[in-house]
Amino acid sequence: AQSVAQPEDQVNVAEGNPLTVKCTYSVSGNPYLFWYVQYPNRGLQFLLKYITGDNLVKGSYGFEAEFNKSQTSFHLKKPSALVSDSALYFCAVRDMNRDDKIIFGKGTRLHILP
Amino acid sequence: EPEVTQTPSHQVTQMGQEVILRCVPISNHLYFYWYRQILGQKVEFLVSFYNNEISEKSEIFDDQFSVERPDGSNFTLKIRSTKLEDSAMYFCASSPLGQGDYQPQHFGDGTRLSIL
Numbered sequence: 553a554q555s556v557a558q559p560e561d562q563v564n565v566a567e568g569n570p571l572t573v574k575c576t577y578s579v580s581g582n583p584y585l586f587w588y589v590q591y592p593n594r595g596l597q598f599l600l601k602y603i604t605g606d607n608l609v610k611g612s613y614g615f616e617a618e619f620n621k622s623q624t625s626f627h628l629k630k631p632s633a634l635v636s637d638s639a640l641y642f643c644a645v646r647d648m649n650r651d652d653k654i655i656f657g658k659g660t661r662l663h664i665l666p
Numbered sequence: 667e668p669e670v671t672q673t674p675s676h677q678v679t680q681m682g683q684e685v686i687l688r689c690v691p692i693s694n695h696l697y698f699y700w701y702r703q704i705l706g707q708k709v710e711f712l713v714s715f716y717n718n719e720i721s722e723k724s725e726i727f728d729d730q731f732s733v734e735r736p737d738g739s740n741f742t743l744k745i746r747s748t749k750l751e752d753s754a755m756y757f758c759a760s761s762p763l764g765q766g767d768y769q770p771q772h773f774g775d776g777t778r779l780s781i782l
Contacts, residue, residue, distance in 0.1 A: 586770060594775050595672075595776050596709070596757065653714060654711065656701075656711075658708035
């Protein structure tokens with residue numbers, strides 16, 4: 553069965569410091585992996601995806617994520633955090649060989665300290 | 667940039683009543699989805715819809731739920747007889763393609779459903 557784990561409920565980072573939001577996944581086939589961000593009272597916004605190719609993918613707002621097949625991880629990173637990055641971040645996975653359903657992690661609240 | 671729009675933003679309904687949540691997906695998209703997020707919990711898949719029929723549904727999507735694309739632009743989620751545990755944020759999403767060259771799903775801002 554597909555599953556996604558985000559082990560941290562909250563991550564606190566000082567502004568200007570690098571940030572990492574962790575995600576591990578489990579699928580029976582090859583994964584499609586995604587990161588979405590949710591600002592208060594807003595829907596989920598797509599940040600980036602991994603389908604195939606380079607393990608390091610770049611997305612919106614300066615975010616990037618690294619696909620690690622051996623560790624089944626897809627951690628979200630940013631070299632220098634902004635206060636405006638404070639939001640709820642969701643990792644998601646879709647099994648490439650299955651239908652369109654995406655499975656979301658429970659979310660990690662990112663709090664950037666000014 | 668085109669957006670998925672959902673109405674209303676907040677719906678308050680008495681338990682046992684029927685409720686219809688409305689969504690206007692992005693116009694050239696072909697796949698449509700409903701998700702829900704109970705307060706403080708993760709986003710859960712409910713149903714996907716393609717070519718005027720349900721393509722996949724979760725165990726949450728029981729006989730109380732139905733979806734419809736009545737007029738080629740709207741995509742609705744109906745809950746026939748609401749229960750307290752249906753209180754959640756409901757998100758609609760759409761994408762231009764499903765399998766193959768996968769495109770990300772675009773989400774609306776959600777409808778907060780409160781069952782009294």
